[in-house]
Amino acid sequence: MKIVSTVAEVRKEVNEWKKAGLSVGFVPTMGYLHEGHESLIKKAVEQNDAVVVSIFVNPMQFGPTEDLASYPRDLEKDAELCENAGAKLIFHPEPEEMYDEGFCSYVDMNGLTNALCGLSRPVHFRGVCTVVNKLFNIVKPDRAYFGEKDAQQLAVVKRMVKDLNMDLEIIGCPIIREADGLAKSSRNTYLSAESRKQAVILSKSIFMGKKMIEDGERDAAKVISAMKDMINSVSLTEIDYVEIVDVNTMKSIDTIKGDILCAIAVNVGGEARLIDNFMMTVND
Ligand code: PAF
Numbered sequence: 101m102k103i104v105s106t107v108a109e110v111r112k113e114v115n116e117w118k119k120a121g122l123s124v125g126f127v128p129t130m131g132y133l134h135e136g137h138e139s140l141i142k143k144a145v146e147q148n149d150a151v152v153v154s155i156f157v158n159p160m161q162f163g164p165t166e167d168l169a170s171y172p173r174d175l176e177k178d179a180e181l182c183e184n185a186g187a188k189l190i191f192h193p194e195p196e197e198m199y200d201e202g203f204c205s206y207v208d209m210n211g212l213t214n215a216l217c218g219l220s221r222p223v224h225f226r227g228v229c230t231v232v233n234k235l236f237n238i239v240k241p242d243r244a245y246f247g248e249k250d251a252q253q254l255a256v257v258k259r260m261v262k263d264l265n266m267d268l269e270i271i272g273c274p275i276i277r278e279a280d281g282l283a284k285s286s287r288n289t290y291l292s293a294e295s296r297k298q299a300v301i302l303s304k305s306i307f308m309g310k311k312m313i314e315d316g317e318r319d320a321a322k323v324i325s326a327m328k329d330m331i332n333s334v335s336l337t338e339i340d341y342v343e344i345v346d347v348n349t350m351k352s353i354d355t356i357k358g359d360i361l362c363a364i365a366v367n368v369g370g371e372a373r374l375i376d377n378f379m380m381t382v383n384d
Pocket of ligand 1 (some may be wrong): 128129130156158161226231232250253
């Protein structure tokens with residue numbers, strides 16, 4: 101496995117693979133990789149001849165008061181995980197390689213981004229769409245892999261690919277959880293021991309909300325209210341949102357029906373803003 105830092109080096113490698121008739125899988129990440137990322141890389145290795153992982157903490161998707169400076173980084177450990185999972189190339193650019201001095205072109209969207217994380221993080225999805233678009237242009241993958249934990253991001257990227265006629269397949273992979281249920285996230289490392297204990301309430305509320313719907317509840321307000329009560333039952337949590345939306349539009353729904361996304365964002369201990377979700381298809 102190679103680690104490269106320039107666009108030219110990625111293009112050289114990938115062009116050689118393509119000349120040899122190999123298919124290319126791509127896993128974009130911001131590093132500090134955990135089992136969630138590992139599952140994406142393994143899926144990509146399973147479905148493609150050669151896999152590229154990008155590790156780039158993208159400044160454009162962080163707001164001015166967010167955790168860009170403190171976002172955890174550990175290239176050595178990340179490289180070991182990528183190699184063991186079967187990746188062939190890591191692209192690890194400096195910000196200047198991605199955004200030179202005159203940079204002034206962006207990819208943005210209306211609609212899907214005016215809800216959930218898009219409301220609390222107004223610049224986030226413009227940054228994600230722009231960098232993912234750039235990375236797709238650099239790597240030219242046949243398939244790219246995204247975690248369902250970032251369900252809104254997955255929906256946004258799928259829509260962008262469809263709207264802009266990009267020639268690749270987007271594959272969503274299931275949420276990977278800690279033994280107690282907490283969704284794996286690089287940001288879990290921000291949590292103190294006490295906050296970590298309390299953070300399990302996020303997944304508990306997710307499992308409870310899902311069970312209510314499985315048991316026949318169709319009133320979104322009732323599910324949301326029960327989930328909020330559960331999250332608020334521990335002292336260190338502050339809810340950003342608990343929402344049930346149509347997964348295709350990200351618009352709130354009153355009656356649970358069709359393809360739905362129930363998503364939550366919660367600040368825990370003032371240390372980390374964590375997200376979790378479940379998706380379901382309800383046909384009755
Ligand atoms: O999900 C992430 O880690 C990032 O948003 C992504 C897709 C790598 C873009 O920077």
